Amino acid sequence: QSVLTQPPSVSAAPGQKVTISCSGSSSNIGNHYVSWYQQFPGTAPKVLIFANDKRPSLIPDRFSGSKSGTSATLGITGLRTGDEADYYCATWDSSVGGVVFGGGTKLTVL
């Protein structure tokens, strides 16, 4: 059972937009920055978003992040089949005293 709650799966058609939610509490998302990671099968995760809404330089602007209260959201526009992957949110949890990850969301581009 993850401290951060993500939907197990989301799906959308190519070219469409999808959002992935990450729900937490005041001990984690509510008071700490959120990062998002993309993981393809058999490979290590890669950071997509950090500090809630910032993108590393090589990440296209089709990927966006936002945070409101105790929830964070990853948005992906102009979906491509190559976006099919697992997506994880992460943040610090003051109660746990460490890093916590969401359970992960599998994105299917139909």
Added chain:
Amino acid sequence: QLQLQESGPRLVKPSETLSLTCDVSGGSISGSHYYWAWIRQPPGKGLEWIGSFHYSGDTYYNPSLKSRVLISAHTSRTQFSLRLNSVTAADTALYYCARRVVVVVPGTATYWYFDVWGPGTLVTVSS
């Protein structure tokens, strides 16, 4: 460019100790803005943070594993290790080492993220 590579036994017997090393190439673990972490992923499941350390000695562990875990730096400053004792089948996982960059923004909170990951190594606990 910094690269990380995990190494160690791929098969560990129940009740024994899992030991892994992360080789840091293209840099060292001495940077003040970095923590060095171990993260694992059981087959078909999500990511679990095991712990992180800073070269100054500051160390954090996942409370659920804290009694069995030790993360430490090698004197070479280009390697760090994970030791997990009394392992069971539940410890079978893909183990990653990763760098966590920490950015202090004056006047606001600190943010961080895992910016470099090793490829991961699968460790199986079985007799």
